[in-house]
Amino acid sequence: MVALDPNNLQVIKAVQYDSYAYPYLGDNLANDIASIPNGCIITLSILDAIGELTPSLKNQLLNLKMSSNIVNDLRWRRGLAFAAVKGGNVIFEKFDPYGTELVIGEGIVSGGAKEDDLFTAVECILKNNIDFIGLGNDTAIYENLISKIDKGVFINNNDIDNALNTAGEYILQKILNKPAGNNQYILLNEEVEYKTYYNDYENDPEIAQRWIYEHDPNFFENSFGKASFDSQWIGSPVYRFDKVGKYLVDFQKRDNPTPDDRFDEYRLWSFSALDKLSLYVHRRPVGNFSVGISKSGSIWNVSYNSTAYDLDHLSQPDKGIVQHKWSWREALSSGWINGRPSTLADGKDYLIKYEVQDKEGAWSLPDVKLVSTRNINMPPVALFTVTPNPVVAGKVITINDFSYSPTGKTIISRSWRYQNPSGTWSSPSSTPPASFSTVGTYKIELTVSDGIMSSEPYYQDVVVIPDNNPPTVSFTMTPATNFYDFEPVTYNVSYSDPDGDPCGGYQWALRKNGGSWIYLSNPPSNYEAYGAGTFTLALRAIDIPKYPQQSAKWSHPSADPNTWFKRTFTVLEGFVMRGDIIPAPAERGRKIRIFARAVRPSDLTTRVDIDSATATIIDTSTGKAPAGFVPTTINLAYDSASKDWYGDYKIPDHITQKGKWPDDGSYEVIVTGRKATTVKDYKVPFTVKGHILDRTIIVTTKLH
Structure with missing residues (x-):
């Protein structure tokens, strides 16, 4: 940090x-x-x-x-x-x-x-x-x-x-x-010590405890996968962690108010801690370096190549290393000198030590190399790194060879071999292995020679993990086909993965009447926006692999929806509402008859059967309702002969507010049709003019 x-x-x-x-x-x-x-x-x-x-x-x-x-x-x-x-x-x-x-x-x-x-x-x-x-x-x-x-x-x-x-x-x-909080950084396989506290208001003794660990395996790079105990209550704490990542730790204790097991229900678990423990399990960094020497007169020039890294942050430009520490001394000297020498005196043996610190504050184990400027033969040192590790079966590995000679001699030959998971060693080769096809742990061995002496073998273990397998996905629809565009549609998606990987997301595509595909985040809940027609709905899913070294895979690798899981279905045209009001104009004190009908949007003369219809008098959104007005809603009756819905309503006699309902003017009745859960409205305009009693009848009598 x-x-x-x-x-x-x-x-x-x-x-x-x-x-x-x-x-x-x-x-x-x-x-x-x-x-x-x-x-x-x-x-x-x-x-x-x-x-x-x-x-x-x-x-x-x-x-x-x-x-x-x-x-x-x-x-x-x-x-x-x-x-x-x-x-x-x-x-x-x-x-x-x-x-x-x-x-x-x-x-x-x-x-x-x-x-x-x-x-x-x-x-x-x-x-x-x-x-x-x-x-x-x-x-x-x-x-x-x-x-x-x-x-x-x-x-x-x-x-x-x-x-x-x-x-x-x-x-x-x-x-x-800011206080440090309840966060702890520990090394992989390092022993953890827990301190817990128990207090019971009734002084009941403790009878049991349980622990739960929520593991995020990808908090650090190069994950080993999820812990086997992830998100499960276990009876004792975990003292050593064999997988890196962030662990959110919680524990509870249970009291024992009575030793009688018949009253087990009265043994209560404590509440979870308000401040859960966060454990960050990470790896120690690696402080590798190589050194070269060349004679110039009576002194030797020294060159260095640091290959330090932290597997937890390997992709970052600094490889996760925030601090470098060098020191050196003559081989027989007792004290280390800070820094690193650029030149060395002739005829002596030297030790050069290199340590690095990672972002979590952990230091690497010292990497100490012997360098000699004496005119003697010393065996070379074999050294190499392997990335990535773990590696997916069949994927290429990169081996960086950092072997060197303490006396500055040239490495002229290398002998590589590896042991497969069954224990069989390969034949020696001058080139390192490029990949491994079988899942398991391989051991790579390197021996180098300067032509005079050979090094001791150097080993690195490589864990080979299986490649990620694609998931499978399908879905069903209810209703399956021949439904109206206004009808609600539900989908039941079935996802499975041979590796047990969770789903990382879905991609949907829809096509109407063989036209172009459109891509959707979710399938439509109804098809009113698309209208009637023959549709094809396609789906594919992607998984979240267990290891970050594995690539996420789609159930159907092609981006062409024609290759995905598909269902074809027919959507029928829905309905809209229309209506009329007689007489026109309407009069205060007189009944009006309201007609409503459900029709096809493409042909307003074709009736559609619906479940019910109502009329609301009046539409208050126009601002023509007087203060305190409450709209009236009436249920409309159905005429099977005309397939119309109808109902009567008497216009009020009295005007309570000038310019407002039911004063002379234009208004709207809202007719509403319902079929299943679908509701459709239509505003029917009408005009109020005068009162029925305002009519004057003039009788003319002829005089004789």
Whole structure:
């Protein structure tokens, strides 16, 4: 882990990138970042970015572990608030494409949201023991929030650069003062000592204990797979771990209020610990190096080649090594000298020692090599490494040969052989093996010669694991075919894997009437959006292999859905609702008759059978309902002859609010049709004009 320097907080400020001057500003910013030493916290604010970032600035931001999608999208009036430990982890990352929003991350909350949004975060903040950093200008909102969570700080961001500087200082102090927590780093196969505590309110004695370990085998690289006891309650703790990774450990103890087994149900288990133990099981780094000497007059020049690595972080540029320690001495001297010599005196024997430290703080075992400048014969030393290890059967291995002669002689021959899992040795060869086809443990042997003397054999064990097998997947549908587009469809997916690997995800594809495939994250719950037709639905699945050295495999390797598991089915056209109202116009104090019908969308004259229909008077969304109005919903009756639904409703006599229902004007009745779980609405417009009693009948009498 990169050490933090509390006296060296550096803040970089880039207020604006101009589309014409950005190469100059971008490269200067990149140079500023590159010049800051590891262990410093960098807080970075970019406001109103215009144009693309320069390649050098992009590289520096990626080196800070900024998300690649943010780096690629940081242009054209976007903004950023960012803090990271140089050479370490990102502390917070706030990308602002259009405006501020609340961002909740692990350990840090930052943002500038509305008051309602902030208070919804209180439970999350308390639950996750988060420090809140409020960047904004509404002091009351933030201070009220901080008073509720009793943790955090408000920083006015009228000056964003000063605000981020202050935020960086706050974060730095929090990190420096943060307790180590219940986290422990241990070496593979190292013995673990546990300290537990038991107390019972009723002073009942302890009768049993149980432990559970949740194992993440891929926390470190080059995993050995999952522990056999993963996620299972076991009666005693694990004292040695034979697989690397992160283990979340919990234990419980059980009391014994009575020795009578008939009352076993009264023997209670304790609650789980609030702060579970996190064990990080990792490997010790390897401090390999080779050394060469060549005579120049009366002295010998020395060259070195470090091949140190940590299998837990092998893919990283530094191979997981954060510190190198060299020392040397004459062979018969008692004290070591720090550093490594660049020249050696003639006629002597020397020991050179090399040690390295990994990111978890563990030191390698010393790698000590004998170098002689005397004119004598000494046997060469055979040395090599094998990667990857474990390796998938049939996959190529890389063998790096670091054999050397302590007296500087040239290695002129090599003899390689290997022992297979059954114990049989191969014939010697001048070249190393390239791969192994059988699962098991192989032992590779190397002997080298300088033409005068031969080395002792050097051995490396290589674990060969099976290749990953693809899973199988299929699905069924309910209904299977000939269903209406509005009907809900359920799917039952069947996944299996010969290696027992879990599913890593599904890919669906849909095609209508033999057309082009469209790709879906999930299959449709109904087909209203697609309409009637003949469909083919295809599916494939990918697994998550047990070992990271194995490649994940699809059930159907081709990306062409025609090769996937498929089902073909027919979807029938659904229905829409239509309606009418008579008389037109309607009158207060008089009944109206409401007609509704379910029809095909493509042919509004073709009726569809549905289960029921209702009418709601009136549609209140138009704003024409008086205060306190409650809509009336009536059940419509079915006329089997016309296949229409109908019902009567009397328009109210009295107007309670001028311009509102049922005053003269235009309104809408909502007719609703239902079939199974599908509901369809249609708004039927109608007009109210006058009261039925307002009609005047004039009788004319002829005078004689």
